Amino acid sequence: MGNRCFVPFVGGEIIMMNVPFDPGGGVEWEYTVPVGYEMTLLAVYYELTTSAIVGSRNTGFIFRNNFDAARERVRLRFSPAMIESRTWLFNLWLGNSRTALAVAGSRVSDALPLVRCGNPYGWGSDCGLLVGDVWNFVRQVVIRWRV
Amino acid sequence: MGNLCFVPLQGGEINPVSVGNPAAGANWAYTLPAFYEQELRTLECKLTAAAVAGNRYPVFEILEPAGAVIVRIYFSVATTTGQISVLSLFVGCSRSDASTIVVGGNHEYSDALPMMRLLPGCVIQSNVGALNAADQFSEIRLLFHRFRV
Numbered sequence: 209m210g211n212r213c214f215v216p217f218v219g220g221e222i223i224m225m226n227v228p229f230d231p232g233g234g235v236e237w238e239y240t241v242p243v244g245y246e247m248t249l250l251a252v253y254y255e256l257t258t259s260a261i262v263g264s265r266n267t268g269f270i271f272r273n274n275f276d277a278a279r280e281r282v283r284l285r286f287s288p289a290m291i292e293s294r295t296w297l298f299n300l301w302l303g304n305s306r307t308a309l310a311v312a313g314s315r316v317s318d319a320l321p322l323v324r325c326g327n328p329y330g331w332g333s334d335c336g337l338l339v340g341d342v343w344n345f346v347r348q349v350v351i352r353w354r355v
Numbered sequence: 356m357g358n359l360c361f362v363p364l365q366g367g368e369i370n371p372v373s374v375g376n377p378a379a380g381a382n383w384a385y386t387l388p389a390f391y392e393q394e395l396r397t398l399e400c401k402l403t404a405a406a407v408a409g410n411r412y413p414v415f416e417i418l419e420p421a422g423a424v425i426v427r428i429y430f431s432v433a434t435t436t437g438q439i440s441v442l443s444l445f446v447g448c449s450r451s452d453a454s455t456i457v458v459g460g461n462h463e464y465s466d467a468l469p470m471m472r473l474l475p476g477c478v479i480q481s482n483v484g485a486l487n488a489a490d491q492f493s494e495i496r497l498l499f500h501r502f503r504v
Contacts, residue, residue, distance in 0.1 A: 246369065271397070271498075273371075281371065281498045282397040283443045285463040287456045305449050321445030322470070323396045323498060326369055328361045 220353040222250075227346035233259070234339045237346050238332030240274045245352045252348040254333070258296065259320065259340030262296035264289035268334035269300065273323065276330045281321075286316050290335065292323040295344070326355065367394075367502045374400075374495035383495055384480035392472045393499040395479060398444040400496070405489035406432035406437045412465060413442055414483055418456070426469055427482075430455070434462055444468050470473030 229237035237254070241247045258265060267286040269297045273279030290296050304319040325331070335341075370393065377383040383400070387393055395417075404411055410433035417426040432455045434440040440462040448467040456463045473479075481492060 245459040282445045285456045319447050319449040
């Protein structure tokens with residue numbers, strides 16, 4: 209067998225999951241690392257359809273303590289603001305070299321921070337949603353460790 | 356179960372730090388404590404500029420324990436009269452100096468942090484020149500990954 213190591217040196221396990229969100233619309237989605245684990249978010253892919261209500265929604269993504277709004281750690285903002293009656297697709301991953309200063313055709317691609325989070329920290333959207341704005345899906349890939 | 360290891364082989368622990376607000380008109384600084392080496396993964400703070408004309412160019416520095424600057428992160432877009440700026444930096448960010456966005460009249464800055472392990476006694480600080488006496492830093496939050504030494 210030689211000197212190869214056949215197990216992941218970094219440890220942990222890969223989890224691919226759908227993140228639950230409020231289907232009624234107008235509510236940000238968020239994910240909190242459950243008790244007993246630490247996680248690094250490797251990629252997140254999510255889509256929003258804005259309602260016909262005229263107005264700008266300021267797109268953003270935040271890592272924070274989801275039970276204490278004052279415990280925000282880092283935020284991403286994207287430009288320009290989302291407008292009504294359009295579908296917006298967000299594609300963030302660790303190691304991405306794109307910079308999403310401008311939304312190209314309602315598509316956002318940007319890098320995620322390299323952080324390991326434990327409960328009660330997590331992440332989520334921060335878009336200033338309006339009534340009727342609905343998430344279509346939120347999918348993420350994490351690497352998690354038991355603590 | 357196979358050969359998977361479910362605990363962090365990289366080790367270490369997460370260490371969120373909130374730095375107290377400095378006095379008005381002052382920069383802030385955080386000195387890394389003894390007994391740990393730490394990797395700074397995220398840095399976020401808010402600068403509220405007074406209603407006094409002037410350009411405040413954000414600058415952050417990392418100093419080695421003897422006091423010499425080893426990393427300086429600067430921005431070419433100033434926070435000006437009466438503006439609020441949120442500066443949000445993290446390891447892995449692909450944005451650069453020009454990455455500022457105005458949201459609701461406030462400036463949002465993003466940039467990368469270096470991936471390095473810092474020694475006890477290293478200092479992380481802001482170094483904004485031309486601060487007005489009524490300018491105020493607040494909501495200063497750092498996130499480290501630390502290792503006992």
